Amino acid sequence: MPFNRRFFLKALSLFAATPLVAACDDDDSGETDGTETGPGTDTDTGATTTDAGTDTGTDTGTDGATTGETTGTGDTGDTFPDYEWSGEPGPEGLFAHGVASGDPYPDSVILWTRVSPAAPGAAAISVWWEIARDEAFESRVAVGTVETSADRDFTVKVEAGPLTPGTRYFYRFFAQGRGSPVGKTRSAPAGATEKVRLGLCSCSNYAAGYFHAYAELAKVEDLDAVLHVGDYIYEYGEGEVRTLEPATEIVTLADYRQRYSYYRLDKDLQAAHAAHPFIAVWDDHETTNNSWRDGAQNHQPESEGDWQARKLAAYTAYAEWMPIREQAPFKLWRGFEFGDRVSVSMLDTRIWGRDAEKNQGGDPADPNRQILGADQEAWLVDRLAATKGQWTVMGQQVPFSPLEDTSDKGWESDKWDEYDPARQRVYKAIRDNKLSDVVVFTGDVHASWALDVAPEPYDTAKYNPENGEGSLAVEIVAPAICQGGLDGLIAQSTGEQRVKKNPHVQYQNAGAKGFVVTEFTADRMRAEWWFVSGVVKPEYTFKLWGAVTTLAGTNHLVREDIPVGL
Numbered sequence: 001m002p003f004n005r006r007f008f009l010k011a012l013s014l015f016a017a018t019p020l021v022a023a024c025d026d027d028d029s030g031e032t033d034g035t036e037t038g039p040g041t042d043t044d045t046g047a048t049t050t051d052a053g054t055d056t057g058t059d060t061g062t063d064g065a066t067t068g069e070t071t072g073t074g075d076t077g078d079t080f081p082d083y084e085w086s087g088e089p090g091p092e093g094l095f096a097h098g099v100a101s102g103d104p105y106p107d108s109v110i111l112w113t114r115v116s117p118a119a120p121g122a123a124a125i126s127v128w129w130e131i132a133r134d135e136a137f138e139s140r141v142a143v144g145t146v147e148t149s150a151d152r153d154f155t156v157k158v159e160a161g162p163l164t165p166g167t168r169y170f171y172r173f174f175a176q177g178r179g180s181p182v183g184k185t186r187s188a189p190a191g192a193t194e195k196v197r198l199g200l201c202s203c204s205n206y207a208a209g210y211f212h213a214y215a216e217l218a219k220v221e222d223l224d225a226v227l228h229v230g231d232y233i234y235e236y237g238e239g240e241v242r243t244l245e246p247a248t249e250i251v252t253l254a255d256y257r258q259r260y261s262y263y264r265l266d267k268d269l270q271a272a273h274a275a276h277p278f279i280a281v282w283d284d285h286e287t288t289n290n291s292w293r294d295g296a297q298n299h300q301p302e303s304e305g306d307w308q309a310r311k312l313a314a315y316t317a318y319a320e321w322m323p324i325r326e327q328a329p330f331k332l333w334r335g336f337e338f339g340d341r342v343s344v345s346m347l348d349t350r351i352w353g354r355d356a357e358k359n360q361g362g363d364p365a366d367p368n369r370q371i372l373g374a375d376q377e378a379w380l381v382d383r384l385a386a387t388k389g390q391w392t393v394m395g396q397q398v399p400f401s402p403l404e405d406t407s408d409k410g411w412e413s414d415k416w417d418e419y420d421p422a423r424q425r426v427y428k429a430i431r432d433n434k435l436s437d438v439v440v441f442t443g444d445v446h447a448s449w450a451l452d453v454a455p456e457p458y459d460t461a462k463y464n465p466e467n468g469e470g471s472l473a474v475e476i477v478a479p480a481i482c483q484g485g486l487d488g489l490i491a492q493s494t495g496e497q498r499v500k501k502n503p504h505v506q507y508q509n510a511g512a513k514g515f516v517v518t519e520f521t522a523d524r525m526r527a528e529w530w531f532v533s534g535v536v537k538p539e540y541t542f543k544l545w546g547a548v549t550t551l552a553g554t555n556h557l558v559r560e561d562i563p564v565g566l
């Protein structure tokens with residue numbers, strides 16, 4: 001329906017908000033360590049809000065629909081002006097990529113959308129955003145405008161606030177007379193916090209099947225945030241189940257942008273983003289398989305060009321399309337606080353500082369070997385020394401615990417076992433600070449594991465699998481949303497071998513797809529594995545398959561007896 005209203009210009013200057021810095025901005029003076037949460041935190045966001053406006057009409061607009069008249073009944077519960085537009089509306093699919101939110105602080109959250117202008121060479125577009133306590137948007141707490149253009153692939157990102165800690169919010173965007181779907185988000189809690197619930201997921205390969213797990217993740221209630229520990233996209237070309245754009249391996253910035261765009265048209269992925277704030281870091285496939293600081297197994301310079309240029313293209317598209325607080329190029333490690341209950345350190349074990357894997361020329365015995373890089377490792381050690389939450393979560397990519405390799409699969413070759421000197425330094429930080437209740441979150445391997453983090457799990461004098469004596473932490477490994485892994489009997493036998501050879505593995509499933517829901521309280525952390533029955537057909541079932549609990553102070557996971565079978 002066309003609009004016949006004037007574009008609301010008079011308040012534009014009052015509510016002007018600047019976009020997050022472009023991904024290539026090399027001014028990192030605004031970097032944040034993620035530990036500060038009050039106003040004036042040093043993030044690179046420039047969104048500004050004000051309550052100086054006057055309410056000029058009813059809130060309008062429904063999910064994805066053109067907004068209605070706003071010529072002023074004045075019956076809304078807040079004093080902000082409404083979005084207005086006159087003239088022909090933009091394309092119907094202007095907000096085809098949905099909405100997302102992420103990186104919650106107690107007083108702000110990142111809101112994301114993307115506009116799809118009719119013409120590829122379209123000029124900059126002004127986008128209105130608003131965030132409210134209620135789904136009807138009668139109690140908005142902030143509004144603003146932000147400009148986007150082809151320079152950032154028409155993606156939109158704002159830091160919305162000030163917010164009240166631990167509170168549910170609703171948000172949406174308007175542009176060219178069109179409204180976006182409504183998203184739900186939540187500010188992080190502050191101070192005394194009874195309970196924190198975090199989702200954990202990884203590895204979503206669009207070509208390999210349907211995102212049923214994202215559809216189910218969207219339905220989970222009361223998550224404070226979803227931690228996505230990487231392989232959000234895959235770089236490969238066409239796969240066996242769903243067609244893909246581009247159809248070939250992605251290498252250039254245009255390729256990476258097109259791949260994110262194609263993913264974000266998936267309704268299940270959109271639903272997951274619209275339901276929860278995400279805290280995301282990348283793994284290897286956001287660049288290319290088994291990548292490290294200066295190269296990758298799946299990068300051939302002679303045919304695919306300079307690695308650093310490809311890495312920058314991959315980062316630029318990631319920063320544009322993911323609802324993350326942007327820092328310097330490639331810098332994705334950052335921290336979050338969920339009141340006095342949980343401190344989260346999101347780590348990049350792939351690109352920032354990783355030395356080459358053994359099969360790419362690295363030396364696992366090198367005492368100075370890095371998987372995080374010296375600066376990220378120092379930042380982590382500092383956070384471990386001064387942790388604020390009772391529970392400390394390390395969100396990262398590859399398996400952290402020692403694991404005797406029971407498989408000939410190459411995907412087990414790049415874990416912390418190959419970077420033991422770096423792992424020993426993390427052990428030392430945990431010991432030096434007499435830390436307990438550290439929980440490592442892991443992805444990458446398309447399998448579900450729960451492990452006691454026992455530095456010497458095979459020595460009965462140094463680890464007791466019955467009570468966890470000798471364990472420093474626990475580790476929760478997420479299954480794939482949709483990718484590879486082992487299936488059927490092979491998965492079962494591999495899993496059984498793994499449990500036999502690795503007494504610190506308390507739960508495993510080598511094949512199923514899904515996600516993990518974790519809950520942290522004063523006396524325990526509980527993790528649940530929720531699996532879909534399959535990803536290659538549109539039909540599926542969904543069920544709780546496994547759960548483990550660690551009591552505070554024990555660093556020891558105990559498996560719950562849950563009947564399995566979908």
Ligand SMILES: [Fe+2]
Nearest residue numbers: 203231444445
């Ligand atoms: Fe993966």
